[in-house]
Amino acid sequence: MKRIMKSLKKIVQFSSSKKGAKWVIFFWIVFMILLSFTAPSSKEYASNSSESSISGKMPSEIAQDLYEEEYPSDDGLTALLVFHREGGLKVEDREKITSFSEWLTTDDKPEAFSSVLPFHQFNESIQNQMFSKDQSTLIINASLKENIDSDVANQAFDSLRNQFTRMGATDIQFEITGPAGISADTVTLFKNADFVLMITTILLIFFLLMVIYRSPIIAIIPVIIALIAYGVIDRILGIAGKWDWFTVDSASISIMLVLLFAVITDYSLFIFSRYRSELKKYPSHYEAMHHAATPLAEPIFFSGGTILMAMLTLFFTVFKPYNHFAPVFAVAVILILLAGLTLIPSMFALFGRKAFWPFIPQMDAADTNKHPFWEKASQLIVTYPKRMAVLLLIIFGLSAYQFSTISPSYNLLKSFPEDLSSRVGFEILEENYPAGQLAPLTVLVHQDQIATNNVAENVASLQALAKSIEETEGISTISPSITDEMVSAQVSLPKGFQSDSLNSFSFQIILDDHPYEQSSMDTVESLLQQKDELMKNAGFDSEETQLYLIGQTAKLVDIQSMNQRDTIVLITLVTLLLIGLLSIQTKSFKLAFLMVATILLSYFASLGFSWLIFKYLLGLDAISYRIPVYTFVFMVALGIDYNIMLLARIKERAKEVEWIQAVKEGVTLTGGVISSAGVILAATFAVLITQPLQELYLFGMTMAIGILLDTFVVRGFLLPTLLVWTTKKRKITFNCEDTLKK
Secondary structure, eight states, rough: OOHHHHHHHHHHHHSSSSHHHHHHHHHHHHHHHHHHHSOOOGGGGOOOOOSBSSSOHHHHHHHHHHHHHHOOEEEEEEEEEEEEEOOOOHHHHHHHHHHHEEEEEEEETTTTEEEEEGGSSSSSHHHHHBOOTTEEEEEEEEETTOOOOOHHHHEEEEEEEEHHHTTTTTTSSSEEEEHHHHHHHHHTTTTHHHHHHHHHHHHHHHHHHHHOOOOHHHHHHHHHHHHHHHHHHHHHHHHHTTTTTTOOOOOHHHHHHHHHHHHHHHHHHHHHHHHHHTTTTSHHHHHHHHHHHHEEEEEEEHHHHHHHHHHHGGOOOOOOHTTTTHHHHHHHHHHHHHHIIIHHHHHHHGGGGGGGTSSSTTTTTOOOOSSSSHHHHHHHHHSSHHHHHHHHHHHHHHHHHHGGGGGGOOOGGGGTTTTOOOHHHHHHHHHOGGGGGSSOEEEEEESSOOOOGGGGHHHHHHHHHHHHTSSSSTEEEESOOOOHHHHHSSSSSOOBBOOOOOOEEEEEESSSSSSTTTHHHHHHHHHHHHHHHHHHHHOOTTTEEEEEEESHHHHHHHHHHHHHHHHHHHHHHHHHHHHHHHHHHHSSSHHHHHHHHHHHHHHHHHHHHHHHHHHTTTTOOOOETTHHHHHHHHHHHHHHHHHHHHHHHHHHTTTOHHHHHHHHHOOOHHHHHHHHHHHHHHHHHHHHGGGGGGHHHHHHHHHHOOOOOOOIIIIIIIIHHHHTTTTTOOOOOOHHHHHHHH
């Protein structure tokens, strides 16, 4: 470790030198320009990660693969074409829809569609059954071809809307929802989101730095550094996407952009805060940067290391949207760390005193790094450590308790803007059709070999199975009904009831409740737990014949299972890794434990507090199940940064003064810069509020709240009071590393 620290200091010292600063900046800019001309952008190969496992071996995935094998089809995702008029569709509306249905069967329809339900070919009796009870709504199913690109699907949907308008149906509400509509809308949402996010982030950071430091050059330098780093990261991710090194997830790029600007700004603040102090001691601005950046090499390295370790733990997740974040963030954090150790000190060293214009620091001027508020706060901390610690632990404990009351939502559509076609269409269906019909479940009964002469026996067993399932709580109806005539072969089996291979039978289940609600998921989970018993009671040999459930609700049960598993894995791994890494840095398990424990308490309290805001102020009854996981990884990784910076300064002072005085001075000296960094970091994540997806802007709000609590309360008061309280009796002027081992 000593060799690593020695090498890091040499890198920082080279980057701070007159010659080295110019070479470092030259290298970064040339590398960025070369990549911009030779490598693709990450957006060209970015995709949305499906809500599935990385192995593809979850029960619903195995069931889906088997169903596609037994009932092969060229169809891809299904689009639900929704026609609606308040008060009921009129006769002339039906005529227009019929004409539109006829057009959908001609060669003029978009080539992206493989099949469309021929509404116009049905007699009036069958057509009437397709309408909602109040005759206000009609659904027509349309299937896209397999593996159709989302952009092509969007063009096809636009063609449908244009054609329907040309037919004069402007007064009929026409929406496109279902899996295909949702997928296409998801791509549309993120089309220009990154550009808006980048511009908003840049303007916000520039504005806040101008307000805090009142220097236009200081405000623009971190933005320039972040843009250079982004230019390199974006193209490296583009290369990775082009050569299929890993999946470049669209959502991860958006959050990575925020992370990049936030961390680069944080490191810039830490460096130029020290740099300003050193410029008052040394005439050469390169020498001043040498003395400012060298002590920060270690905390920046461990800060970047903790973020990187947290991101790498995502590789151990099994849920694709989590797992696919890992490589994108790993690449980004490594390059951010390199920029923190090279590009940031080089850029500030090159600008010198001019960077602080119009408030240029002069030689022998008074050091203004001590903030009056934090001087008073530090005095309170060392005077009443026990009282303050206990009070804060109680408040945070009560807030953390609210974490257990969070209701997770597995309904992706609730994250979409309220005016988006796929959400509007689905909500129309919710209002006008029985909830369970929105996403029926398919029961697949499969046997490796089903003899043709055993069909009657199998149908009798299927009848008994269907009856048992229908009697289960939470099940509405079974379709088709398996009648005695079907058992005795007096009537033919319905089309699609038995697979062409004769190895499988299938029928549909309609649930009582909304297919995306927890009650429906509990019903499906109960069926899966009882499936062997159900099969046995129906007369099937459970060793030879298997029951599978296929559908959105069955998929959600697996997502819930993966999410719970990944949450436990992430919290365990991140906690252990951070304690290990911080033990190496501080050379004290106790200090490492205190730092990680306070950040974990901050995480649970922040989520609990945010949930109260979402529930009682925003009126939400649930939040996306992903938010706690995303928040944990980023809040813990970024929040620990400030603890590292604080401890680094305390360690520095502890070599000259007693421990309690070192804590006091550490809080005073770092309070201003860490508070400024925390405000900017929180504001940067708050930029996600501009994103069109509810999941992202709630995540941004949670992160902003958590970072502010962590900056001003946990790092500012809780951790220092614990540091003083747990070591108050040690009145030692000490070498920090040796004493902290005790």
